[in-house]
Amino acid sequence: MNFDLTDDQEMMRDMFVRFLDEHSSIARVRAAAPWGFDPALWAGLAELGALSIRVPEESGGLGLGLFDAVILMEEAGRTLVSGPLAETLVAARMLALLGGDAATDLLGRVMAGEAVASIAFHDIATQPVQWIGGGQVAQAVVARRSEDIVLIDVPDGARVAEENLADTPMAQIDLGALPQVVLASGADAVATFASGVEEWKLLIAAGLAGIGREALKLAAAYACERKQFDQFIGQFQGISHPLADLLCDVDGGKFLVWKAIRDIADGAPEAGAAISIAAWWNSDAAGRAVAQALHTFGGYGLTTEYDIFLFNLRAKAWPLLLGDPQRLIGEAGRRLYAGEQAALPDAGDMPVDFDLGEDARAITQEIEDFFAVHVTPEMREAFHYSWEGYNPELNRKLAAQNLLYVGLPQDVGGRGLSAYEKTAAMDAFEAEGYNNPAANVTQMVALIVHRFGSEELKAAILPEIMRGEVICSLGYSEPGAGSDVFAAQCRATQEADGSWRIDGTKMFTSGANLSTYVLMLCRTNPDVAKHKGLTMFIVPLKAEGVTIQPVHTFQDERTNITFYDGVKIPDSWRLGAVDGGVRTMSASLELEHGGGFAKYQRAMLHAAETLCREIQCDGQPLIADAGAQARLARTAANLWASELIAFRANWASMEKKPNLAYGPMAKMFSSEKFQSDARDLLDLTAPLSLSKRKGAAAEINMFYRHAQGATIYGGTSEVHRSMIAERALGLPRTRA
Template sequence: MNFGLTDDQEMMRDMFARFLDENSTLARVRAAAPSGFDDALWRGLAEQGALSIRVPEEVGGLGLGLFDAAILMEEAGRTLASGPLAETLVTARLLAQLGGEATAELLDRVVTGTAVASLAFHDVAIAPVQWIGGGQCAEAVIARMGQEIVLISVPETARAAEDNLASTPMAEIDLAAHPRITLATGTDALETFAQGVEEWKLLISAGLAGIGREALKLASAYACERKQFDQYIGQFQAISHPLADLLCDVDGGKFLVWKAIRDLADGAENAGAAISLAAWWNADAATRAVAQALHTFGGYGLTTEYDIFLFNLRAKAWPLVLGDPQRLLEEAGRRLYAGEAAALPDVGAMPIDFDLGEDARALTDEINAFFEANVTPEMRETFHYSWEGYNPELNRKLAEQNLLYLGLPKDVGGRGLSAYAKTAAMDALELQGYNNPAAGVTQMVSLIIHRFGSEELKQDVLPQIMRGEVICSLGYSEPGSGSDVFAAQCRATPDGNGWRIDGTKMFTSGANLSSYVLMLCRTNPDVAKHKGLTMFIVPLKAEGVTVQPVYTFQDERTNITFYDGVRIPDSWRLGDVDGGVRTMSASLELEHGGGFAKYQRAMLHAAETLCREISHQGQPLIADGSAQIRLARTTANLWASELIAFRAQWASMEKKPNLAYGPMAKMFSSEKFLSDARDLLDLTAPLSLSKRKGAVAEINMFYRHAQGATIYGGTSEVHRSMIAERALGLPRTRG
């Protein structure tokens, strides 16, 4: 897996960033209005080689890949570059591919910045009058006309300036009224032109991601300066949390562009749909990001003295030259579920890679072979996504094959998998229908015992855990503290050579099945709350422990546990007295930025199955355009969730700065899991109300399961605060 640019691409991005920072300042952007075209900037971009990035080397271009052009477009979006850059990049390539000697002189003028050429998105034979991106300054337009690809010469008199939403150089032109030459005819020519349109979708998407990111940056900086009620407004969660949400959306959009290019490079089956979804997503995400950014400025955001309005208008204007972005989602639905073919451009080299690797594939095969050899139909009947799916026999067998504690380091006795292989393993287990939250918690406990436990614990308890004979639960949450584990009030007081534990723990999932609970207890009430905590292992069969069931509507049991004078020796303490926070942090090495993508994927597959079975107006529901749209939207949410989680894993594995990437993965995927669960339950109703075995029961179960996704492991509100602080630099919003 790789989320990093090559050294050459880093240098190229830095070069373009410096040039655009100096030559596309917001003062220059304002000065370019109302034409929306900065001739000096344009010639400067040409001198930097920007306009020839996608032109093949054999005709004098740089011959770089689509990803290189996307890097340029993201910087152009960030700086609101004044000119039809996406259109020009595509047109220059089309002139090189289709024009030959007849257009060599024009191509040279385009890549040197002395002429502008653009493209028409619709067949001129059907729609002769069209809006053209950069039409005010374009002396030529490439278009389809029936079975021909033509180059239309547009005189200056036909390029009438027209006031428009964002002062971009668009113009409405009667393309049939001007001289034209035929560049090429036939299927191959039409395919090449259609590939250019697909390429434009990805380039404009990358530009929109740049616009959205910069708008959020401006809003965050303002929220760190502006005070209201004697507080910086960035401290108000009503300000910081929407920005955190939108940062996930904008980053997800950029990664969807990357995925589409990666899929094109790999010849993936759904590459065409990936293009459509990336374009739709970024048009939507950028619009919402700039609107929220402007809102952060309050009334000042409405004035022309502040620059944020420029981002607001430009984010809306760039994609709308193509038309309604909602049609891109419809297009994605047809490409995914109706067999619609797409013209797939040659993207060239692509360094970004989402492949989990050979080790991951080998582990998947190993897990599949294990389940085939060891799991009976009777066992499968007991599988459940919660702790209630725990099977002691299967747990021991998994331990024997070293398939139980997949993320646990080898020095503890675990498999020591990379984050990538662990992700593949979790997906493989999900496909087997087996979830084992008990193993995830128990391996955390075993790591803490190994790092901080006494010799007694290491000799008596740890071997039981490693053999798969017992499982452990967590005693963190309390009735009054929720996600604030540092507010624990369950007391541990010295008692002879040991400790007495008194108090209550809430949501002690698995306590009815576990042998031990990892307890965070208050040992010093006179210091800061996070400094007066100590960690213990407590046997759940000890005298004074009561486990009371708490049932949820998710078909999941959790527990409330009571500790009344429970006595344990000091040897069952983990780490230093009042050092519980440090002890607890040892488990963080097992975290690599997870999320709910595996559940989202299974839910989508269940919905697809039902949509093929449910009849709607005499045909399968999946043939309905509305159903295709909703499944396509779920697909986009799944892909974005997966990519955001991959970024967190990659950053962890490569020791990159981690700007709340893990919280982004958890929060984003849990929220999308919940919203899509609601929508897919609606889509497949009323059948989805049933708990009939198969896909129907799965959809029903996923809807109930998703309700807890935004709560367990830290609520979305907690994670939004972490994202706002770490990724956007906003003030701390929590006490």
């Protein structure tokens, strides 16, 4: 897996950053209005080779890949480049691929920045009058005319300036009335031109990702400076949390562009749909990001003295040249579910890679083989996504094959899988229908005991844990504390003989009814800051004074409330220093590599696809309905973005990169999308989805129930939004 640019690409990006920061500064962008074109900037881009980046070397260009052009476009979006850059990049490539001698002179002038060429999106045989990106300054337009690809000469008189939303150089031109030269004809020529339109979608999507990211950066900076009610407004969660949400959306959109290019390079069957999804997603994400950024500025954002309005208008103007972006998600639906084919552009070299690797495939195969041999139909019948799916026999078998604690380091006795292998293993278990929260929690407890436990404690419990004979639960949450684990009030008082007495209540002690031990966070010093007066202990759940009462949820899942009344444990069962519980608890973080709910989203989508093929609507399967296809495609988009954001967290962990709340982003984003898609797919497949009928209907029903807790498990979305706002956007701390 790789999210890094090559050294050459880093150098190229740095070159474009330096140039655009100077020559596409906000002052220059403002000066280019209302014409929307900066000739000096254009000439400078040409001198840097930007306009020839996608022209093959044999035609005098740089011959670089689609990803290189995307790098340029992201910086162009960040700096609101004044000119039809995406259109010109595509037109130049079309002139080189289709133009031959007829276009040689024009291509040279376009690459030199002496002429501007653009493209027409629609067949001029049926739609001769079209809006053209850069039409006010374009001397030529490459277009399709039925089975011909033509070059249209656009004289000055045909280029009429017109006021528009964002002061871009668009123009409506009657292309059918202008001189035309046929560049190429036939199916191959039409496909090459169509691939250029697909390339434009990705270039604009990348530019929109740059616009959205920069708008959020400006908003965050302003929120760190502006005070209201004697506080920086960035401290208000009503300001910081929407920005955190949108950062996930914008980053996810950038990665969807990368995925589309990777899919093209790999020949993946969903490559065409990935292009449509990337274009649709970024149009929507950028539009919402710039709107929220402007809102952060309040009334000042409406004034032309502040720059944020420029981002707001440009984010809407760029993608709308193609038409309503909502058509793109419908297009993605047809490409995924109706067999519609797309003409794909050539990707060129693509260094970014989302492959988990051969070791990941090996662990997947090992798990598949294990389940084929060791898991009976009776065991499968009892599988459940919650703790209630725990099977003692299967737990021991997994431990014997060293498949139980896949993320636990080898020095503790676990499998010690990498983040990539662990992701693959979790997906493999999900594919088998097996979820094992008991193992995930127990390996966390084993790690803490190994790192901080006394020799007596390790000897007492680690062997039976590692043999899979017992499981452990977590005693963090309390009735009045929720996600604020540092507010724990369950007391641990040291007795004269050095032992400890524990008194209090823990809420949501999932698995306590099945577990042998609970890892507890207790208050040992009420006179210091709340996070400094905590200590960790292992408590046997069969000890005298422990009471476990069930708490049933509508998710078909049991949790527990546990009471501790004078429970006595020896000091040797303490973990770490007295009042050092926070440091002790942090040891478990090395098992976290940015997970999320993508594996459930994938299974839910597959169940919905199955139901849509079974349900009849107006005499045909529901999956043949365009609306159903678009909604399934939207779920696929959310799944892909969830996976990519989680992959980024895995990669950052593996490569020791700075981690700007990538784990919280993965968890928060995927849990929110899991929940919203669960609602939508339940609606889409109703009324069958209301049934718990065995098969896909029961799965959709179950996923809807399960999703309701996704934004609460492991810390609520609100907690994660605060972490994202602080670490990734640099906003002031919003929590005590």
